[in-house]
Every structure is written in C-alpha cells, then in structure tokens.
Amino acid sequence: MSRYTVKQADGSYTVADTAEAIEQLGRVEDLCELLAQEQVQVASQLEKMRYENKTHSVKFKELIVKKLNTSNILTLFKVHGIYDAEA
Numbered sequence: 001m002s003r004y005t006v007k008q009a010d011g012s013y014t015v016a017d018t019a020e021a022i023e024q025l026g027r028v029e030d031l032c033e034l035l036a037q038e039q040v041q042v043a044s045q046l047e048k049m050r051y052e053n054k055t056h057s058v059k060f061k062e063l064i065v066k067k068l069n070t071s072n073i074l075t076l077f078k079v080h081g082i083y084d085a086e087a
Contacts (some may be wrong), residue, residue, distance in 0.1 A: 032083040035070050042067045 004021035006011040015021045018075050049060045077083035 027081065032074070032077055035074055035077075036083075038083065039070050039074070042070070053070065 004017060004024050005015055007013055045068065046060065046063050047065070049055065049057070054060055074083060074085075078085070
C-alpha cells in the first residue's frame with residue numbers, strides 16, 4: 001500500500017502530497033459507507049429469509065458469514081478511529 005502520510009514520533013501525521021492524501025481519504029470514506037450500507041441490506045435479506053423459514057439454506061449461511069465479515073471490518077475501522085457509525 002502506498003502511504004500518503006508520515007507518522008511522526010509524537011503520533012501526529014504529516015502529508016507530503018495533500019491532493020493524493022485527500023483522494024485516499026475519500027476512498028476510505030466511500031468504503032466505510034459501502035460497508036455500512038451492505039450491513040443494512042444483508043440484515044434486511046436475513047430478516048426476510050427468517051420470515052420465509054429459510055434459515056437452513058446455503059444462501060442464508062453465506063449471508064451470515066458476509067454480515068460477520070463486514071461487521072469485523074467495520075469494528076477494526078472503529079477501533080482505529082477511522083469510522084464512527086454515529087457520524
């Protein structure tokens with residue numbers, strides 16, 4: 001991964017190329033939004049499948065795995081201060 005920031009000894013960051021850093025930040029923000037939207041969509045699909053009593057289907061199990069993976073990624077982003085669900 002190409003870094004657009006340099007971490008300083010005091011924990012702060014400096015930027016060599018502001019335009020590139022802004023582009024990278026925008027892509028990370030887009031990814032966070034996409035993952036959050038995906039969580040909502042998957043939850044909706046799972047609820048529908050529960051209502052239809054399809055909880056033992058392969059599709060249902062795949063959606064559960066997808067929801068868990070997405071949740072884990074968002075949790076990592078939250079722990080590192082990259083994503084805030086309330087914002």
